[in-house]
Amino acid sequence: MKLEQEIAQRSFRNEEHKLAVNLIYTYYWLYNSQSHIYKKYGITGQQFNILRILRGQHPNPVNLKLLRERMLDKMSDVSRIVEKLRVKKLLERTTSESDRRHCEVRITDKGRALLSEMDHEDQKADELFSKLTQAEKKSLNDLLDRLRG
Numbered sequence: 001m002k003l004e005q006e007i008a009q010r011s012f013r014n015e016e017h018k019l020a021v022n023l024i025y026t027y028y029w030l031y032n033s034q035s036h037i038y039k040k041y042g043i044t045g046q047q048f049n050i051l052r053i054l055r056g057q058h059p060n061p062v063n064l065k066l067l068r069e070r071m072l073d074k075m076s077d078v079s080r081i082v083e084k085l086r087v088k089k090l091l092e093r094t095t096s097e098s099d100r101r102h103c104e105v106r107i108t109d110k111g112r113a114l115l116s117e118m119d120h121e122d123q124k125a126d127e128l129f130s131k132l133t134q135a136e137k138k139s140l141n142d143l144l145d146r147l148r149g
Helices: 015-040 045-057 064-070 078-087 109-127 134-148
Strands: 091-095 103-107
Touching: 015 045, 015 109, 045 064, 045 078, 045 091, 045 103, 045 109, 064 078, 064 103, 078 091, 103 109
Parallel strands: none
Antiparallel strands: 091 103
């Protein structure tokens, strides 16, 4: 459905304005489409993002700075998210004896098991893009990369 119909707006100031609104609207559409998956497993999208980063680094520990740099949502409070995941025993956090500000984070077996369980949801997420051809998906990825570049 066209953006104008989705948000009941007849016109936009210009194509740039429409593009900005379309990207924001599409972000929320995608986020809402996937958030029920995270909810089903008792985590948030940001927590999922951190667990995926940690799984990719496993068995090596990661510091909070690296997590912050790799997070999709740069406004996330990484320390708070890590603490919530620690309480759920999905990761472990060790603090340096010499510098209490420095800590290392590592995914636990329970965290890896949760992600393995969630891996079968990837196909459902991929289906959100089934209306596009492979060439269109590649083209859209290239355009978005160029927009940010």
